[in-house]
Amino acid sequence: MTTRIANNRKRPAGEQLRLEHFVPYRLAVLSNVVSTSIASAYEREFGLTMPQWRVLAVLARYPSSSAVEVGERSAMDKVAVSRAVQSLVDAGRVVRTFDAGDRRRLVLNLSPAGRAVYTRVAPLALRYERQLLAALSPAERRTLDRLIERLLDRARALAGNGTWKRR
């Protein structure tokens, strides 16, 4: 029951797979710790969920976006955006108006209250990021950026063409 494929040097099938060294696993754990850490602070201090926060961030930077545009800029599907926007509208933090030219389209913007929340949340987010990245040297931070970028490109390519799946 060992694979001695030429892929790597003489190791039984499971031997080299240790979860704690498996990059996809490590990425998941890291991302999870970071996200829940931030999310709990958002929730506690501003009553914001992660999707809501993402929508705020997008709208702050790209006012008058449509829902799909928000989705593209925040890596959320349109259902998630719809729900987050709905709750933000309910909370008076986002205003939703119909596009004049295309009445399917909604134009989203921060309300003054939404903007106020954003200007308080953003520094908190940046502070967390700064403290996280303090574990790295400036050079390492740049490297990290590059590595994430390249891995993301590659992961998307693999997910897209699906070739890696075939055995």
Place this chain on the structure above:
Amino acid sequence: MTTRIANNRKRPAGEQLRLEHFVPYRLAVLSNVVSTSIASAYEREFGLTMPQWRVLAVLARYPSSSAVEVGERSAMDKVAVSRAVQSLVDAGRVVRTFDAGDRRRLVLNLSPAGRAVYTRVAPLALRYERQLLAALSPAERRTLDRLIERLLDRARALAGNGTWKRR
């Protein structure tokens, strides 16, 4: 409505926060693409969910673990482990026996069928990882390992002490 705290050079509050450059966001996106990509292949080819796969991987490496031990080694809480183990037992891939000395404790092991699945899944997982990391040079791969390690340590420390949250 701008924060002019001495934290960084003259920038209005939201200005420097662009989601697409925000490391926690990028990590979340990357991890998500990678995980769903792998998960869909596991599901399709072996009927395995991600938690089930993690349990298999742990048990392959550390036979006769208890549920909490599996949890510690796979970053899952005990409820998640319990559910995954239950389904694996139902599928005849894991056997669960009571510990002789401590009858609260369950001893978990792969069944022959479970082992068979594992020896087929593991190479697939490693193959994906190899293809993902092919985007990086060997030196970069080592760097990535180190960076993840350090970030994880830091993230856990920040999550633990909670100081970053105070404004």
Place this chain on the structure above:
DNA sequence: TGCTGATGGTTACAATTGAAACTATCCCCC
């Protein structure tokens, strides 16, 4: 005009997940 297919967004329902309560066993110590 009036189809047909595409697009923007919401709704409905099922599956997953998380948090808290619960059961059973164990360990310590009086």
Place this chain on the structure above:
DNA sequence: GGGGGATAGTTTCAATTGTAACCATCAGCA
């Protein structure tokens, strides 16, 4: 030896999420 508290694991219920179906509008075109 019998509480009282801790530990292992499961169950339950609510909240979150994902998928598919859905409604409305639009754009192209016969």
